Amino acid sequence: MLKTPYLLFLGDAPDALTAKVAQGIKDWRPEFCVGQLRLDGCKADLGLKDMTIAEAKEAGAQTLVVGAANRGGVIAQSWVATLVEAAEAGMDIASGLHNRLTAQPALVAAAEKAGTQLFDVRVPQEDYPIADGKRRTGKRCLAVGTDCSVGKMYTALAMEREMRERGMKATFRATGQTGILITGSGVPLDAVVADFMAGSIEHITPDNDADHWDLIEGQGSLFHPSFSGVTMALIHGGQADALVLCHEPTRTHMRGLPHYQLPTLEALRDLALETARVVNPDVKVVGVSVNTAALNDAEAKACLEEIEARMGLPTADPFRQGAGRLVDALG
Amino acid sequence: MLKTPYLLFLGDAPDALTAKVAQGIKDWRPEFCVGQLRLDGCKADLGLKDMTIAEAKEAGAQTLVVGAANRGGVIAQSWVATLVEAAEAGMDIASGLHNRLTAQPALVAAAEKAGTQLFDVRVPQEDYPIADGKRRTGKRCLAVGTDCSVGKMYTALAMEREMRERGMKATFRATGQTGILITGSGVPLDAVVADFMAGSIEHITPDNDADHWDLIEGQGSLFHPSFSGVTMALIHGGQADALVLCHEPTRTHMRGLPHYQLPTLEALRDLALETARVVNPDVKVVGVSVNTAALNDAEAKACLEEIEARMGLPTADPFRQGAGRLVDALG
Numbered sequence: 075m076l077k078t079p080y081l082l083f084l085g086d087a088p089d090a091l092t093a094k095v096a097q098g099i100k101d102w103r104p105e106f107c108v109g110q111l112r113l114d115g116c117k118a119d120l121g122l123k124d125m126t127i128a129e130a131k132e133a134g135a136q137t138l139v140v141g142a143a144n145r146g147g148v149i150a151q152s153w154v155a156t157l158v159e160a161a162e163a164g165m166d167i168a169s170g171l172h173n174r175l176t177a178q179p180a181l182v183a184a185a186e187k188a189g190t191q192l193f194d195v196r197v198p199q200e201d202y203p204i205a206d207g208k209r210r211t212g213k214r215c216l217a218v219g220t221d222c223s224v225g226k227m228y229t230a231l232a233m234e235r236e237m238r239e240r241g242m243k244a245t246f247r248a249t250g251q252t253g254i255l256i257t258g259s260g261v262p263l264d265a266v267v268a269d270f271m272a273g274s275i276e277h278i279t280p281d282n283d284a285d286h287w288d289l290i291e292g293q294g295s296l297f298h299p300s301f302s303g304v305t306m307a308l309i310h311g312g313q314a315d316a317l318v319l320c321h322e323p324t325r326t327h328m329r330g331l332p333h334y335q336l337p338t339l340e341a342l343r344d345l346a347l348e349t350a351r352v353v354n355p356d357v358k359v360v361g362v363s364v365n366t367a368a369l370n371d372a373e374a375k376a377c378l379e380e381i382e383a384r385m386g387l388p389t390a391d392p393f394r395q396g397a398g399r400l401v402d403a404l405g
Numbered sequence: 406m407l408k409t410p411y412l413l414f415l416g417d418a419p420d421a422l423t424a425k426v427a428q429g430i431k432d433w434r435p436e437f438c439v440g441q442l443r444l445d446g447c448k449a450d451l452g453l454k455d456m457t458i459a460e461a462k463e464a465g466a467q468t469l470v471v472g473a474a475n476r477g478g479v480i481a482q483s484w485v486a487t488l489v490e491a492a493e494a495g496m497d498i499a500s501g502l503h504n505r506l507t508a509q510p511a512l513v514a515a516a517e518k519a520g521t522q523l524f525d526v527r528v529p530q531e532d533y534p535i536a537d538g539k540r541r542t543g544k545r546c547l548a549v550g551t552d553c554s555v556g557k558m559y560t561a562l563a564m565e566r567e568m569r570e571r572g573m574k575a576t577f578r579a580t581g582q583t584g585i586l587i588t589g590s591g592v593p594l595d596a597v598v599a600d601f602m603a604g605s606i607e608h609i610t611p612d613n614d615a616d617h618w619d620l621i622e623g624q625g626s627l628f629h630p631s632f633s634g635v636t637m638a639l640i641h642g643g644q645a646d647a648l649v650l651c652h653e654p655t656r657t658h659m660r661g662l663p664h665y666q667l668p669t670l671e672a673l674r675d676l677a678l679e680t681a682r683v684v685n686p687d688v689k690v691v692g693v694s695v696n697t698a699a700l701n702d703a704e705a706k707a708c709l710e711e712i713e714a715r716m717g718l719p720t721a722d723p724f725r726q727g728a729g730r731l732v733d734a735l736g
Contacts, residue, residue: 207630207662268602269595271634299538299641299684303602306627307634331538337683348676352668353630 076168076193076258077136078106081125081160082314084114085153087142092205093118093171096141099170102231106258108133118142122234127156131163137193148173154180161185161192168193169182170251195254196262198274205272205311207353212282215294215404216314218361222301222329224322225365225392227253228290229400232392234289243286244271247278249308249352254289263293271304275311282372286402288312292320296345297337298328306349312355316360316404317346318389319387321376324368339385360403362389407499407524408467409437412456412491416484417446418473426501427472430587431560437589439464444487449473458487462494465468468524470586471500479504487678492523499524499690501582526585527593529605536603536642543613546735547645548623548694549677551667553632553660555653556696556724557623558584560731563723564649565620567732574617578609580639584622585652594624595635602635606642606736614685618735619643623651626670627676629659637680647691648677650718654708655699656696670716691734693720 082096090097100107109125110120125133138160144150149157149171157175158169161184169175175184175192185192193199215233217226230246231253235242246253248260257346261274279288290312294301319342328334337345343359350357362381366374374394381390388403390396411701413427421428431438431451440456443449456464469491475481480502488498488506492515500506506523507513516523524530546564548557561577563583568575577584579591592605610619621643625632650673659665669677674690681688691711697705705725713720719734721727 150427167600186684205631207665242485264598264600266599267595267637268597268599268638269632271599272631295635296680297683300603301600302641302680302683303634303636303638304599305634307599310633329490334538334683345679349633352628352633352665 077166078258079108079135080106080137080139081130081135081165082107082110082120082122082141083138083156084112084116084118084120084139085142085144085150086113087118090118092144093120093142095252096120096139098252099139099141099162101194102235102256108135111138111156113152121235127159127163127165131165135165137166137168140167140171141255143171145275147171149178150177151222154178158180158184160192161188164188164190166191166193168255169193170195170255172196186328195251196265198262198266202261202270202274202277204269205276205308207396210279210281210313211284212286212288213315214279214288214290214312215318216290216308216312216318217318217320218305218309218342219292219320220239220339220342221295221298221322221325222298224320224325225363226320229318229392229397230289230291231256232397233401236397237287240401245286246287247288247290249275249291249293263308264301264397268303271307272311275288275308279312290314296349297342299331309346309349310353314350314357315354316358317350318400319343319359319362320365321345321362322365339381343385359387360405361400362387363400364389364391366391366394406530408497410439410466411437411468411470412455412461412482412496413438413441413451413472414469414487415441415443415447415449415451416471416475416481417444418449421449424451425452426472426583426586428472429583430470430472432585433566437464442469442487444483447679453506458490458494458496462496462517466496468486468499470498471502474502474584478502480506485509488512489515492519495519495521497522497524499526499586501526501586502591503527513550517520526582529593529597530624533592533597533601533605533608535600536607538641540588541610541612541644542615543617543619543645545610545619545621545643546647546649547621547639547643548649548651549640549673550626550651551628551637551670551673552626552653552656553629555651555656556694557651560649560651560694560723560728561620561622562587563728564732567728568618571732573616576617576619578619578621579620580606580624582705590688594639595632596732599634602638603642606639610643621645629672630662630665638678640680641684645681645688646685647689648681649731650674650690650693651696652693653696670712674716691717692731693718694731695720695722697725703706
């Protein structure tokens with residue numbers, strides 16, 4: 075969907091965290107990145123070559139990706155002149171922010187004149203079919219979580235990288251805006267109309283080689299009352315052969331819902347398996363991915379060992395340890 | 406949302422089945438119906454007084470409801486002149502068909518000039534919040550099904566009628582276009598954007614009197630791979646105190662999916678309970694509603710007795726027997 079390579083636009087990001095989308099692209103798809111463009115006052119730095127629009131175009135950049143957010147997660151008016159310049163230079167523009175590129179009249183006019191495209195990746199770009207639940211060839215692995223934001227995207231990306239390094243056929247399938255910007259395609263599932271959710275997931279995980287794995291980015295949680303329907307559509311549309319349970323051990327309540335406890339990993343295992351079996355009776359839970367960022371080394375080791383012993387499943391933090399054991403578990 | 410009373414427009418419906426939406430309104434909300442309007446060739450007849458637009462207006466009709474579909478489920482061009490006449494006479498127009506009233510330029514112009522409204526009830530009419538899962542006052546009953554189209558709407562409407570006849574506080578909550586046209590409000594859940602599905606259901610089942618029951622129309626099935634995400638959002642947004650299992654005993658496969666078997670009622674009971682407990686630990690399965698339309702009297706009786714004995718739950722066909730036993734089961 076998005077044309078590569080990218081020029082990563084960091085705007086006037088006041089800190090590194092504000093540019094986390096750009097950082098994700100640079101971490102997971104360095105081969106897509108020809109350089110970075112920073113405005114005055116930008117405090118983020120990816121360590122890429124700083125480029126003007128003209129230099130990036132000369133270096134082959136096809137798409138400027140808005141890789142930072144300002145306060146409120148929106149496109150800043152102070153950015154528009156640079157985005158217009160990129161469009162005029164013949165580059166597509168992509169953004170995952172809340173306010174839309176297509177709501178900036180100057181940018182729309184410039185893109186129309188230059189024949190370039192504006193991609194708001196929060197907006198579904200296709201009409202998706204209704205799911206038909208038919209068995210597809212190839213293998214699929216889905217990350218499911220005890221909660222939102224527990225490391226499902228990271229886990230799937232880390233597994234894809236490990237598999238590619240081993241020479242395996244593996245494709246990360248993005249289901250959220252950050253994943254779409256990182257890999258250049260996918261479905262913004264939370265913005266899809268209800269009837270077409272599962273169909274959109276079938277659409278991005280089609281028939282494939284028997285030894286090819288899709289690593290599907292999870293969303294939400296079966297136990298999160300706000301978003302469980304999205305997760306269910308992923309489970310039935312994704313038709314997983316393998317499920318990886320994702321967990322953040324220091325979370326004290328469901329994200330955004332102080333009145334909801336997290337489920338146990340056992341409860342997640344049982345409910346995810348039961349629902350996934352509807353579309354694939356052979357599905358297995360193969361491992362546990364734990365985000366131990368909030369723990370020190372000793373705490374993390376103890377936490378991982380406790381979960382591994384309790385669940386009887388390979389358990390790893392792919393950030394601390396790599397995704398090798400999770401990939402081994404795919405069999 | 407819709408202003409009552411209604412003039413039911415049957416168009417040139419070639420048979421009674423084509424006018425089933427109008428029949429549903431007349432069956433469940435006879436007090437909303439001032440009359441029917443039939444064009445030449447119409448073979449459907451609700452037994453209401455035939456009226457011209459002028460006569461209906463005189464009789465107090467506020468909204469013309471398109472209660473029939475032509476081939477393809479769309480608004481026929483031969484209907485537009487009558488709809489324009491209704492708008493010019495000051496009536497709102499409501500339709501649940503696939504092509505939109507708002508896509509008929511002559512109708513849009515007439516409605517604008519007359520200051521009347523066009524309601525395409527397949528299109529969400531509000532911005533819904535993201536669900537927060539907070540406990541609400543009042544009671545809620547949700548119909549869940551082994552499959553799509555097994556009688557969930559009928560069951561909820563029949564229970565509402567029985568409860569009102571007993572003087573109980575009860576409100577049917579529509580989640581699909583037919584239910585919305587029948588009762589005049591609700592959420593077209595299958596057309597809501599994923600992130601807001603559960604929130605839309607919370608929105609239509611708000612805090613209420615402690616002895617008030619919402620009877621929530623179910624959609625899809627947790628076991629239907631195309632629509633299970635919609636069902637899950639209903640279960641978590643609906644926060645049911647009572648679940649009624651709905652089943653059609655002659656169905657040989659999931660609707661539209663010849664390669665999928667129906668789940669057992671036991672499997673539905675267990676999965677619906679487990680998922681519903683996330684938002685309401687006290688939820689109970691109170692009964693089974695069986696659509697025995699395809700069985701003769703002896704077969705229906707045997708079927709209901711077998712299910713009641715096996716499940717240990719009050720089991721009834723609300724069409725054949727009324728919803729009394731299901732209402733009794735609410736306790």
